[in-house]
Amino acid sequence: MALGEFDLIARYFKRPVKRAALGVGDDCALLRPTPGQQLAVSTDLLVEGRHFLSTVAPERLGHKALAVNLSDLAASGASPLAFTLSLSMPRAEERFLAPFAQGLLALADAHGIELVGGDTTGGPVLCIGITVMGEVPPGHALLRSGARVGDEIWVSGHLGDARLALEVFRGSLSLTGDAFDHVRRAMECPTPRVELGLALRGIASSAIDISDGLLGDLGHVLRASGVGAELDLAAFPRSAILAAQSDDWQRTCLLTGGDDYELLFTAPAERHEEVLLSAASAFTPVHCVGRVVAPERGLVVTQRGTPVDLAGLSAFDHFKS
């Protein structure tokens, strides 16, 4: 069923706004930022075949498109405010748009934020662009540049399951039944760690979300902070499904997995207990996986005292793959 552009916007995405002064349907949306707060802004573009497979259920895709953006707010310790959506697709079909909007807006509702503007257009493949806005008190945002020598390095949740699912789709690995459902859900339905990001304000010294693989994203923190890092691979949290794979696959998925959308953050070692309490208050498991060292040490990963060979592992790059 083909719908006109304006019809489909109205049908699936236009809802009465509660927080905003004006929502979808004028040239601009109008928001009421809290006076004195800084505005945190992030944008992500998801392209079919690059960031998601055409086999993904539309409801999950709607969830994920917003989740990866909320994950950026989480990594900054910002409280979500509103978002815009751009959609480009070959055909405007109800059987896609209805569940896509449902997944997207359910996650928005869970975080109390509104879709305030958008653009839909034809195009050869499905592209989903979201820009999310949040608020943070001045000086309280979590940055990549705040890691200090001696800090502990933490990750939330567990890593690598999304990569496992991707390798199953690629045919490199075989998983069936519940195990496949679990890792597929990790890939298609990531949980943005918004509550954890808020709880870590004033405690974490730096943060980033793990979207391109831990090593690549940690690299951003190390460069921005001018420090090095030692990681203990044995301390990395992982699912039972990943733990059942070969050492090679575990290392690959944990260190370069991508699509995890967990938070990687640093905090002073003396605040170890505070980190655990804050994470518990956000109902989010966290694990200490290493520590920040002097920059000349670079990045060292060991497993039970033995250096792990990082050759052949590299961060995901959308133009280098």
Added chain:
Amino acid sequence: MALGEFDLIARYFKRPVKRAALGVGDDCALLRPTPGQQLAVSTDLLVEGRHFLSTVAPERLGHKALAVNLSDLAASGASPLAFTLSLSMPRAEERFLAPFAQGLLALADAHGIELVGGDTTGGPVLCIGITVMGEVPPGHALLRSGARVGDEIWVSGHLGDARLALEVFRGSLSLTGDAFDHVRRAMECPTPRVELGLALRGIASSAIDISDGLLGDLGHVLRASGVGAELDLAAFPRSAILAAQSDDWQRTCLLTGGDDYELLFTAPAERHEEVLLSAASAFTPVHCVGRVVAPERGLVVTQRGTPVDLAGLSAFDHFKS
């Protein structure tokens, strides 16, 4: 020359921020909104082959991608603050990115706004997503819903040249030399009417920018305001190049042209002189082309007293073309 994603962001788009607290390169950008102002937000997605031709010079494309977003701020009477950029493209090539960034950032500089965040990724065709943010005092935004019976209807600049250029590219019309250069520039380098939008705050009763053709965009205003309109086609501003075309082409280009990015606005008839003075203060020509009538009158277009047949004319729809 192929570049990695992070390299190309840094090389072409990362500049020191002046107004923002934090620019490109962290999970979120951090802006400092003016306390008490509303935040105006708009987003547009441009797809190669739909919104621009592959023959457009990259510098002009960079200009246009931001211009169409600034045009939405203009139509809301908002003052530009900052923008984000998402790019999807088959290859990251310096010969495209360098001039694209130059055109984009030159227009940003002209309006004193900064690129504060972005995302670049591979994809089958070039897609450019921009989200722009601006500020407007509460209650002062120009909306589509404020037109009242008796108001005059105005347009800025002149209409239809962008459509002429498109028809030349399509082979339906023939133009050469300076005439073609002129209409091609209208299509590829629209001027966002930001200053006019600001000058019309408190004077105009409604406004919209003309992106999908005058009739379609006026239709949004009429529906949102619950009114009708009478237009005098003879009063429409047009270039000498368009005026030299057939009556049929003039009507088509003026009424359904699209890609004009001029402002269509209404204002009380007794404020006619104020409109002219405000437009002059913004160095923007404006013309009164009709008036707002009761909703049951619908939309009537006449030319020197004779009704113009609107059958066969329709607004551009990205999924209906």
